[in-house]
Amino acid sequence: TDVGSAKAGIIRDVAAACPGFTRFVPGHPMAGGETAGPLAGHAGLFAGKRYLLTPGPETSPAAVARVERVLAPTGALVSVLDPAQHDRIMAVVSHLPHLYAFALVNAATAESAELGTDVLKYAGGGFTDVTRIAASDARMWTDIFVENEEFLVHAYELVKQQMEALLRAIEHRDTAGIAGLIEAARAARLTLSAETQK
Numbered sequence: 001t002d003v004g005s006a007k008a009g010i011i012r013d014v015a016a017a018c019p020g021f022t023r024f025v026p027g028h029p030m031a032g033g034e035t036a037g038p039l040a041g042h043a044g045l046f047a048g049k050r051y052l053l054t055p056g057p058e059t060s061p062a063a064v065a066r067v068e069r070v071l072a073p074t075g076a077l078v079s080v081l082d083p084a085q086h087d088r089i090m091a092v093v094s095h096l097p098h099l100y101a102f103a104l105v106n107a108a109t110a111e112s113a114e115l116g117t118d119v120l121k122y123a124g125g126g127f128t129d130v131t132r133i134a135a136s137d138a139r140m141w142t143d144i145f146v147e148n149e150e151f152l153v154h155a156y157e158l159v160k161q162q163m164e165a166l167l168r169a170i171e172h173r174d175t176a177g178i179a180g181l182i183e184a185a186r187a188a189r190l191t192l193s194a195e196t197q198k
Helices: 007-017 061-074 083-115 125-135 138-147 149-171 175-196
Strands: 027-029 050-053 077-080
Touching: 050 061, 061 077, 083 125, 083 138, 083 149, 138 149, 149 175
Parallel strands: 050 077
Antiparallel strands: 027 050
16 A cells, blocks of 8 residues: 555564564555555556665664565665654655545535535546545554654644645635645646656
């Protein structure tokens, strides 16, 4: 799946349970989707996708190199991150999008109840694209949210600031401001699209 639970906490727990265990190399791919289990996999799943390794200070560099060699035939793009840096990054690019998708679908459900009609049947591509991951596993995401609470709250505050800036521009009918915020996001997203096609 395209997630990682708070690595700093996992590494701390393993170190406490297995002192001196230097061959533990935490990591996960940024691949997959909202489905889980062996049937969701396929041969090219990791090709061209990031695979994040988050070794702790006690992890043997030889063990990290061995994992990198094992991953090489999959075509994964291996990145090595500090565990805390990993957790902060994942809060923005993985955990927050899932939080938003769950909240957006629940908001649509609440609006359905208020209007007395199923608003989801009118959903177009934008809604379905943004909320695809709302079909993800509840138990797994509960654990991830709880484990990475600090950075998830931080990521939420960042998005809240951006939403408020956009809404202020809308309320003031500041079309230049609205367009500027949209264009900044568009340019960054196009860069992401180019990166994922490498």
